[in-house]
Every structure is written in structure tokens, then in C-alpha cells.
Amino acid sequence: MMEGEENIQASKGKNVESFTCLEAPRKKNKKIENKRRFSDEQIRSLECIFESESKLEPRKKMQLARDLGLQPRQVAIWFQNRRARWKSKRIEQEYRKLKDEYDNLASRFESLKKEKESLQLELQKLSDSVVTSHDVGREDKAGKENSIEDGGSGSGYSCWKPEPKPRFSNEGLEDRIGVYSDDQNENSIIKGEKSEDKEHQLLRMDDQADMPLASLEKWYSSVDPSGILDQSCSSSQWLDFWT
DNA sequence: ATCCCAGTTTATGTTACTTCA
């Protein structure tokens, strides 16, 4: 039989007289004879030991039991229960931590999703604008050619050049920048850096609409050579997100 | 044979509420 089980074995079953720390006689008084909680002093000692070692060597268990006036089995059970309490507490803490992390990620995902939708919308607008201006250009050209055919020669239109691509006003650009500013990211575009080149490159987005991914990535690099947009992800990740 | 763990049972302590003198 296991050490310290003498008393316990005798106490199995209901309404057992499971004496713990008290060597009290088996009086009929329930309050006295039934199991009772350990004293504050006993708990303090047990907690103190538990802090340094959550598992007890048999010899230490015997010693502690003697010191506290408990059965070794009681000490063993106390440690067992204490480990269980500690574990459930730890699980609860880990759960809270994971939940916080999840909530943060979920909220970041939502804001990125919104940003993506805004960018897609903006891309669509720009694309539509460029298509419209191309159509206008073609109509103008056709009209002028017609007039040459109709009207004669030497009117200065003999060497027609295509119109330059339409430029957008700063007002339109502000709108676009407003869209990017959703996030608190501090890249130059978000801050409203209106470099001519960047603007041109952004306006050329419609030209890339049907590009294969590899080429698109090259184009992306040309738009953002310094990798500012890549602060937290690779360009491929951005492209994945875009498509 | 012994220990540990997860899950369960049992006893106790606490609190809020009710009853009654």
C-alpha cells in the first residue's frame, strides 16, 4: 500500500470519517468529524513549497506532512489539486492572450479589406477615365481626318500628332490620396507626396490591367522603387491581396 | 507498485434572501 494511504483507505465511501489534520476522536458532531479545510498556516507552507517546486519528492512529502501534521497522502493530493488549479488558470490566461491577438488581427484584416476595396474602386475609376479620354481622342482624330479629306490641304494638319494623355487636376489627386489615408501608414503616397512621376505611374495603372502577374510585379517595382509600400509585406503579398 | 492527470464527488464556507419575534 502506498505510503500515507492508511487513513484514506479506511475513509473511502460516503459519510466516511476522513480525518485530516486533526486527530480528533470520532465524535458524532459532523462539523468536527468530517473533512475540513486546512488551516491558514498549513496552506501558507504548502503554497510556499509549491512556488519553488510544483512536484514533491517522496522524502520531501513525508517531511512536509510531518511538519504540518497531515497525512502524506493529503499532501500529495493537495499538490495534485494545486497543479490542476494552476493549469486551469494558465489556460485561462493563454486564452485571453490569444483572444486579444485574434481580435487585433481581425480588426487589422477588416481595415485592410476596406483599403483594398477603396483601391479597387479607385483603380476602376481611373481606368474608366482613361478609356473615355482615348475614345474622345479617337473621335477628334477621325473628325479632323474627315475635315482634311473634305476640305483640302495645307491647313497645318498634315502631320497630325496624338493628343497627350489627359492630366488630372490636383483636386482629383487629393481624392485619391484621401482614399489611401484610411490607414495610418506613413508611406509617401499616403502623406500626399505628389511627385509628377508617381502621378503618371499611378495614372498608367489602367495600362497594366491585363498584365500577367510577373510583369505586374515589375511594374509594381517601378511604381514603388524604394519599397515603401513593402514595409510589412512582400510585393507578391500585396499583389495577392490585390487580385 | 507507484505516481500523475482529468474528471468527479463531497463537504464546507459564503452570500443573499426570507421569516419571525
Place this chain on the structure above:
DNA sequence: TTTGAAGTAACATAAACTGGG
């Protein structure tokens, strides 16, 4: 009507048990 003691149901928690690995 107010007050305080006694009783108690509901709940939380600790001590102990059970069965399996």
C-alpha cells in the same frame, strides 16, 4: 415599521476519490 437573529437555498471552492495511462 424597523431591527436583528436564525434558517436556508444557491453557489463557489477545497479536499478527496476514481479510473486510466
